[in-house]
Amino acid sequence: MPIKAFLFDLDGVIVDTAIYHYQAWRRLANELGFDISEEFNERLKGVSRMESLDLILESGGLILPDEEKEALAAKKNQWYLDLVSRMTSDDILPGVANFFAQVREAGLLTALGSVSKNASLILERIGMTNAFDAVIDGTKISRGKPDPEVFTKGAAELGVRPAECVVFEDAVAGVEAGKRGGMFVVGLGSPDVLTQADLVAPSLETITVEEILAKV
């Protein structure tokens, strides 16, 4: 089946907001009396806000009531927003602009597939709101990655079938979501980590649209 659409994750594919998530979560963990490592942070990539908090509290050996968890998540999000609000188009990852020019040239549709509830704000900050034909984010889904909902909704909104889509993901949970959605998945990162991906490249800077379409 010919490919009609490319679906992109946001954090780690278009911009690197993982560093800001890490700084804000770490500040929260420190306030609670423990620390989280960069290695631990890898497990939070592509995982929703509340699921991330659950993993963090578990690592610190804390069990808290839902009300308190809501307050902690809101606090972390405010710190995260303070960092994100300073982003500009300079924060777009290398290779993204060139890759998107190739995507347009090839006549492919594009969608964003992010579990972040802050995705629209980030797109606005980096000036990429109009770069996508559809935007599916954390405000439109009920299940986070590795559930395929974020990508199957993206395909549906574009009016294409899953088999006509290629997903671009940097996180293990996101690669799994794309595969469970019945899509071809390009993993951006290390092949040792993104073992479920159909194809792996270090970043969008090191791969072309033509190369991908030849391998689907």
Ligand code: B16
């Ligand atoms: P928010 P993605 C994900 O974005 C991040 O990778 C993950 O670390 C974060 O917890 C999640 O968004 C929720 O973000 O707190 O902004 O709603 O990779 O799916 O673009």
Ligand code: MG
């Ligand atoms: Mg990601």
